Amino acid sequence: MISIAGCYSELNDLEIGDLQWSPELGLPLIDSEFTLIQILEASPDDFNVSTDDNNTVVISIIDDSIFSQSATDFYFLLDQSLDTITLTLTQDEINDFNSNGSVTVNGNFQLEYPENTGKTAIEIYEGIVDLEIEENFPPGVGVSINSLIMEDPENNPILNFEGDVTTSIEQSFPFNDIGFIFDGALSQRQVRISVNYTIQRTSGFPILVFEENQINMFNEFVDQEFDVMYGDLASGDIGTNENSIDTDFLNQDGALGGIEYFLEDPQFKIIFKNTMGTQIRFDMDKFTSFKDGQATDRPINTSIPVEASNQGSAASSEADFDGIFKNVINNLPESVTLTIGGALNPDNDNDNFVTRDSYIQAGYQIDIPLELSLSGLEINQTVALDGIDPQELQYALFKFSSENSLPFDLNFKADLLDADSAVVMNLFDGAFLAGGSVAQPNSTGQIIRLEDNPETDSNELEDLNNVTRVGINATVSTSNGGNTVERINADATVKFNLAIQAKYNIGL
């Protein structure tokens, strides 16, 4: 019993120590496998990625419109004045007025729409008629226009007016969608006018005398916009300024370092488009490349005709300038411009047309099969390491492994950085991954151990106290230091794995 009592008394002294343990945790962090196409497609740059018949990666830059001009930039309608209409009363009409105090008269007129520039027909989308009416009847005589109607040959309305006229009036009338044909019957190019007006005594007892009083009507077509013009359109020059060509696609913002490359087979294609019914001739003048403040011209001096289009369709023409462009691009220019000139209706044909919406346009397409030599490509990336408390770490193992079937040599460097981006510790430098191929990829692996060794004063983990980021630097080049031209297969990948094993102290 004494023994039992002793055992139970021990229960009062029992204490459970602080709960602290040190698990070893293994965790994969990064598992990436990517093709170059995936990387390029993910980039915000404005280019397309595809493959050619050899499954080579091809970068394409397409700009449909380095310049574009509308037909209205070249062609327009001049203001036109119609003949003056003079309205006079006959003797019978005067007698009627003098005896009754008023007389109403009707009149119809056809005035030719003037055209002397060789056009065979026009359709006017919109315009304005400036109408001016003058009268010289004596005081006490009022003139009222009961109806003044103006129409085109197809009876499309141009203006409709009614009102009193005192000495003179001026008024503008907008119109839409009228047309005239100049190579047909006279009536097809005439403006039709019908008028009904009343002369009446308004005060006193004025007496009219034959041929002493009249009404004059003036009409002018102004501010006209054509919808279609047919016939003999004028010749003219096309002058474009220097047009920028996007050639800095590999390093638009300089983030990839001082990249150098040689492209084996870059391709440049110019594409012209014409929706006007007149032939165009484009004159490819020159490429101008700019590097280190120096401009270098590379003349092209090639004319490219583009046929007149049918109405409602477009004609196009294109030409390749691969050879000269290869020289331009492989000079590693900072920028490139293209100068283009040309002429409208260069053969002075007289059977043309233009519509209000027709235009001419020039675009280009650059195709770059990735068969190249490359050096100086440098990628820098930082990853935040917030939340790591190295004081509770006993050791940490970082395992890095990679497999490369791209024909690029990769050199990796990783530094632990503090908040001021100062290097606290170099994790690894010169981890080299030679270029491989789809059939024979190259692989590499490395394990880095950081340890708080209680048997020595060495505590590599203390260095992690101020670390906030890990900076990763990768330099990329084709073999032989970037001097060998390599072809990049679309199926080539880079695999990259990073995992951590650490022993961590946990206390509750």
Add this chain to the structure above:
Amino acid sequence: MKYFNFIIIVGLILFSIEKSTAQSDMISYGLYKTLPQANNLNPAMLPDYKFSLGLPGLSGFHINTAQNFTNLQVLTTADEAGNFNTANVLDNLKRNSRIGSNNTVNVFHMGFRGLTSYTAFSVNTRTIARMSFPKEFFQFAILGNATDELEDGLLDLSRFSTKAMGYTEIGISHGREILGGKMTAGVRVKYLIGHAYADLQSFDANLRTYGNNEFRGDSIEMSVNQFDIRTAGIAGALVKGDFQTEDIRSSTLSNTGFGLDLGATYQFSQKIKFFASLNDLGFINWNEQYTNRRTVPSFQYQFRGIDVVELINGEDLSVINDFDSVVNNLEIEETENESFATSLTARLYAGASYQLSRRQTASAIMYSEIYRGALIPAFTAMYNFQGGTFFNFAFSATMMNGRVNNFGTGLTLNLVPFQIVLATNDLLSIVNPIKGRAVDFRFGINHTFGNVNKGKSRAKKNSDNTIDTIDLGID
């Protein structure tokens, strides 16, 4: 020499068998001549009382809860730095760590002893719970997934299992002497009423961290094979969220089944007797009202790290999408109102006793329990002193719960007209709770009347004056 051989055999058995958490009731086996409830363990063992009665509230109870992997001493031992000694805790873990609980409330008991037979009627309410989990589970939690202790980085949870059941058994037993008294045989037929059931069936899952001795953490793979979670009775009602008292009451009284206990003894010689019993053969059919089965389908997920290309591009991370997909596509099939049957956990007692003197007996008893196809054994060496029906005392040493120094003791004391029972199968946990791994205690009050041995003694004397069995004090 016979003593010596007997001790050698018992010793070899005790030290050659793996440790266990068997929920045996050895000490009651040793008190069978004066403890009416011991007849529940072996219906062929006939108590000495002519009549015994256990009433509700007095008849007693037996609680047993044990585990095989720790104790207060282990939990309170500090390491050199004064911290909780996790290494010590891990060292004490078994390959399969187990927690089990067997509790019985003896609601009612009534037994009649004839000259050569014993017939009893009893009502007991029992709860049984088992949980088994592998050592790697704690190693994973404490040492981490990259520890060398996990063989090849594998956390194998396939050995994890759990089962719990509560039921009431209404039994009638009959045992009698045969072969001219050299042998007794008995049987108990039990009508079972199931109250609650829950288990985790066919659980098979693992978590593997890939790597090698130099580095571990290349990838982590979780694999779970299809498994079922079953509930019935009150547990099923709780899962369904149905708490209508009347419904639950009617349901828990309508889960029925049958059970069988078989027993036999054989008087090999004047001093040596063999005995065996097979308990809890049977089943309970859980009615459909509150059954619930949730089948979790197989699924796998492997984590190899995040894709930096996706990270740089600001895309959704495919590893998270994949995991969401696995979880969202996990179609857990729920089957309700479909009855099923569960078997009882069968138990086997077998042993031999040696009559040391008229009042003293030494016994060796083997106990085994079949749980999830595994044999869970325990072995006991027991000393018994019986002073008629007035006093009975037993002391045992059992290899159970992973220890060979697992002592038990118990006594019955007849204070006419009632009898007090006190017993434990784990004396160490009571006298030295710091090292105890179990709580085991029996207490009860029975009303007992008469002593069949007095009648036998007179009958024998009146017939031929032989004293073959009279002085042994046993049948």
